[in-house]
Amino acid sequence: AQSVAQPEDQVNVAEGNPLTVKCTYSVSGNPYLFWYVQYPNRGLQFLLKYITGDNLVKGSYGFEAEFNKSQTSFHLKKPSALVSDSALYFCAVRGDSGSARQLTFGSGTQLTVLP
């Protein structure tokens, strides 16, 4: 079975400060990891993914994420937060073994960037 934990329901950060949204995972085999963002009454938008290779992944809107295999983590980061980054963020995982293609999502972290 695969699972994702997002330990923080809510993260508040001041505009211009760096932000981190935490994610840990459990999966059989090697992980495929994704971050999505959801704005109110909208579907999920893809931000970035880790499949293999460089542990630091760069994505849309200046976001990046660092894959840490020993800590089974994939934290989302941004050097300088914008008010417009305020949204709900989901981490998702899929393992490379087995036939299942669906993603398993965390429960989400509400990011609020304060002006």
Added chain:
Amino acid sequence: GAGVSQSPRYKVAKRGQDVALRCDPISGHVSLFWYQQALGQGPEFLTYFQNEAQLDKSGLPSDRFFAERPEGSVSTLKIQRTQQEDSAVYLCASTLGQGALQPQHFGDGTRLSIL
């Protein structure tokens, strides 16, 4: 259209009624997924299609839930004899290929409320 389209955006039904939710994936996308997102939670997998074949329906919560994609494009999720616990946002996602490495493109969802 350019994105995944879902209709209706909002559906209110009385307990016991049947409902049908529609998903128009991005043109040419082979894979189609349905997810259920309860309030304050991440999306949970319901079922997966590759073209017209339903390859995984392990996430369907009961035999009241039924999905089809008869021509390999538009998909319909049907819920029979709705219950209050069926109230949720139902998300549809599609990917171009069959692989699990491609990001899923999500529609804006159908918010289902069962009275």
